[in-house]
Amino acid sequence: MSHSAVAQDTEHAGFVEMQRLAYAGAQAVAATLEPGVTERQAARRLRDWLHDHGVQDWFHTPFAWFGDRTAFRNFRTPLQFFPSNRRLEDGMPFILDCAPVRDTYVADIGYAGRIGDNPVHDQLMTDLAEYRTLILEQVRQRRPLREIYVEVDALITRQGYDNRHQVYPGRVIAHQVARVHSRLPQAIVAGFGVRALQTLLGDLLVERLHHRSPLWADGKISQHAPTPGLWAVEPHIAFRGVGVKFEEMLVVTEDDAYWLDDAVPHVQRWRGTT
Template sequence: MSIPDPAERIAAFRAAQRLAYDCAEAIAADLRPGMTEREAATRMKTWAADHGVREWFHEPFAWFGDRTAFRGAIGIRALRGFNPAFFPGGRRLEEGMAFILDCAPVVGRAVADIGYSGALGHNPVVEQLMDDLIEHRNLIPREIAAGRSMAEVSRAVDALCRRQGVEPRHKAYPYTVLAHRVEVLPGEASRFSLARFGLRAVRELRRQVAEGRDKGWSPLWNSTEASDHPPVPGLWAVEPHLGFRDTGAKFEELLLIGDDGGARWLDDDLPHVRRFETRRSQKKAA
């Protein structure tokens, strides 16, 4: 079911991820006060369509203001976290407000799933959370290389959150996932979607869940016993989401776990990584 050449496969996923981040960056640059979540999500969809995207793993999400922290209605975890409050709504953007853009286009047979956080103007809490996220980005491959089980890595993320004094808000995602498995999609593209989730991608995820159940691992990576297994080689869309009071920030990008048990991020040339490098060199200069 895979693109035969591994190098080609990796390149395809990296290209898909770049496209998704380009989309989020372009729309983020265009955000203005008064714009609603729905408008931002629609703009992302249009931009992606203009750049050749015909299918989605999930259609774009946008969260503004305190909705970035996944508190209140959006944080309700009944129904395993499938919560209509996730969907982009009528919240309007204001100066200084935090926002998160999240989209998962399918490019060819490769899936990207990204999260882009920021604020309209200056928001010191978002800045702090973006700095904190980089610690998580460094932690995850390190823990995997140290031979931890996937659940232990997820718990290490929880522990780091505790030290940082922030809440691991990804616990509000379906199945409290820190990450989920990403595969090359089989078969033909499908234009149909179910509650903003692409039919082909959902079908593939279900197949993986079944396969994982047989082989003793889970494509839904979280802190529960279900993830108490050695790292499973392949691509994982990792999405730590941190919250402090009524502000949240996340990134989401692909982590490549190798057959040797090592792990590396698929791409280091991403907005949140570049932002941190700039900040670090500024701090050094100062």
């Protein structure tokens, strides 16, 4: 039995289901995209689709980035991450990103695609596969998270691309994921669900006591072996104004690691099954 199959039969089954639902929503909305659609319209379509399929809350509401915004071109403030009135054009790349919550289970996914032909996007997507392999191998070797981040940077340099996950708040390439348990009323503040944020902040306080962080970046606080649990991992690369990424959950145990589920769109693409 594969690790992914094991994950579906154990306590991770709810996370597998949520991740598949989130990706199904992204694919469904991607199929509706056409020239003239704005980022805000795409994000609203994804939010509505997920609500219609039982999503009750959010770690963060859906994002959509079109064109050179997929590469975070000239992003300098957090507000620039939110969906804009940028309209999709033929040949443009896009990224859909969402983090829904249902029955306390969370998913956080990123889905990259294009409208029409875009050879740069296609090459980036092909090269992105190497990051999934590298990250898993390095985590299995129990290398410090900070050093794995540096290895990812080195691969980006070798491929001749730009590191765009370093533009995310905190320069994070990943963050821990846990079931959402909170008595706070459901509310969204600046695109983030307050109940999921409370869970993350609680994890942050606990991890800081152990001189660790639930946020994986290139700072000193990430100079420790991979912490057991679930991590939403999102390497993001770009070239000539085109950005691509995947985001999916990685399971880390005391002595091993494996991707939560191999039935994700980017892996199926690399295997030629889609």
